[in-house]
Amino acid sequence: MDVVEELIKNHRLTQNQYEKLLGLWQDPQTAGRLAQEAVRLRKEYYGDQVYTRGLIEFTNYCKNDCYYCGIRRGNPHAVRYRLTEEEILECCQQGHELGFRTFVLQGGEDPYFTDERMAQIVRRIKQEYPEHALTLSIGERSYESYRLLREAGADRYLLRHETANDAHYHSLHPKEMSLDARKQCLYQLKELGYQVGAGFMVGSPGQTMACLAEDLVFLQELQPHMVGIGPFIPHHDTIYASEKPGSVELTLYLLSVIRIMLPRVLLPATTALGTLDPRGREKGLEAGANVVMPNLSPVKNRKLYDLYDNKICTGEEAAECRGCLSRRVESVGYHLVVARGDSRQ
Ligand code: 5AD
Ligand code: FES
Numbered sequence: 001m002d003v004v005e006e007l008i009k010n011h012r013l014t015q016n017q018y019e020k021l022l023g024l025w026q027d028p029q030t031a032g033r034l035a036q037e038a039v040r041l042r043k044e045y046y047g048d049q050v051y052t053r054g055l056i057e058f059t060n061y062c063k064n065d066c067y068y069c070g071i072r073r074g075n076p077h078a079v080r081y082r083l084t085e086e087e088i089l090e091c092c093q094q095g096h097e098l099g100f101r102t103f104v105l106q107g108g109e110d111p112y113f114t115d116e117r118m119a120q121i122v123r124r125i126k127q128e129y130p131e132h133a134l135t136l137s138i139g140e141r142s143y144e145s146y147r148l149l150r151e152a153g154a155d156r157y158l159l160r161h162e163t164a165n166d167a168h169y170h171s172l173h174p175k176e177m178s179l180d181a182r183k184q185c186l187y188q189l190k191e192l193g194y195q196v197g198a199g200f201m202v203g204s205p206g207q208t209m210a211c212l213a214e215d216l217v218f219l220q221e222l223q224p225h226m227v228g229i230g231p232f233i234p235h236h237d238t239i240y241a242s243e244k245p246g247s248v249e250l251t252l253y254l255l256s257v258i259r260i261m262l263p264r265v266l267l268p269a270t271t272a273l274g275t276l277d278p279r280g281r282e283k284g285l286e287a288g289a290n291v292v293m294p295n296l297s298p299v300k301n302r303k304l305y306d307l308y309d310n311k312i313c314t315g316e317e318a319a320e321c322r323g324c325l326s327r328r329v330e331s332v333g334y335h336l337v338v339a340r341g342d343s344r345q
Helices: 003-010 015-022 028-046 085-097 115-128 143-152 166-172 179-191 209-222 248-261 271-276 280-286 318-331
Strands: 049-052 054-059 102-107 133-137 156-158 195-202 226-231
Touching (some): 003 015, 015 209, 085 115, 085 318, 179 195, 209 248, 226 248, 248 280, 280 318
Parallel strands (some): 054 102, 156 195, 195 226
């Protein structure tokens, strides 16, 4: 049996087999076969529904210095902001009115948001919106911190591993950061009962097909509820300013592979995909994605959450993003739903 049919049958492959599968990404027949099976599976578990999450980018202060990222601490040109607790709650209020039943609080690793401050925000949101799911995406923290935030009411946690190859991880991050620490956080979050999302960039500088195969093997082992992947996009204030962006086609291919490997996974069609291709998110849905994450951040801050160049949606009001995405989702035959959108376990 070839690797394509074996993945479809067993939902898992070895490192070598994934390398072989990834070597076929430019073959339209293989990509078509994988997309067809990915869509069949997403329809089996999720029908024609697309889940939506309101993304609130609440701080762009960050103590980390990831070499690819526009808001890394070493970028003196980044203009920093933090939303107040009241502003965050206003975003939730607006999001609630627009039909969002999951809020995602995402930010840099900002020491201002201590466990106490974070737990207080989580408690307030859960008190006002007890029916809603709350997702945190605030980087690496201690086990104790994750425990407190879980106790305060956080339901889910997104922490991309970025790359599962150790040498590649070290080439993208300063020496005080490590892949082991990142993986440990992901396992701890799982143990604490969070629904956990990992993920990686496609086409980051120095990435090889073997690295991507390692990402897939790692996801297979971690069994996350969510996987966020998007193409790498250079940011003008980083050492990677003149690197090539990642490939949209390869990202779509990987979305299909991930859907087949983890049939019930929550898989967003990401903003980065929509940034590199005007129909990137629609194409993501057609490759097996089932989640979109429009921006709920206040428009005055949006341009400042500047991870990579030309990020879309930075001039739009929340209501416009919601309407725009709803039309985009309908254009490929799916429907945005008002629901928490938990993974079908
Ligand atoms: N290109 C694409 N994605 C990026 N991210 C950070 N910088 C970039 C970039 N230059 C992604 C990382 C991070 C997420 C919030 O944004 O994967 O986990
Ligand atoms: Fe923001 Fe389209 S999703 S404008």
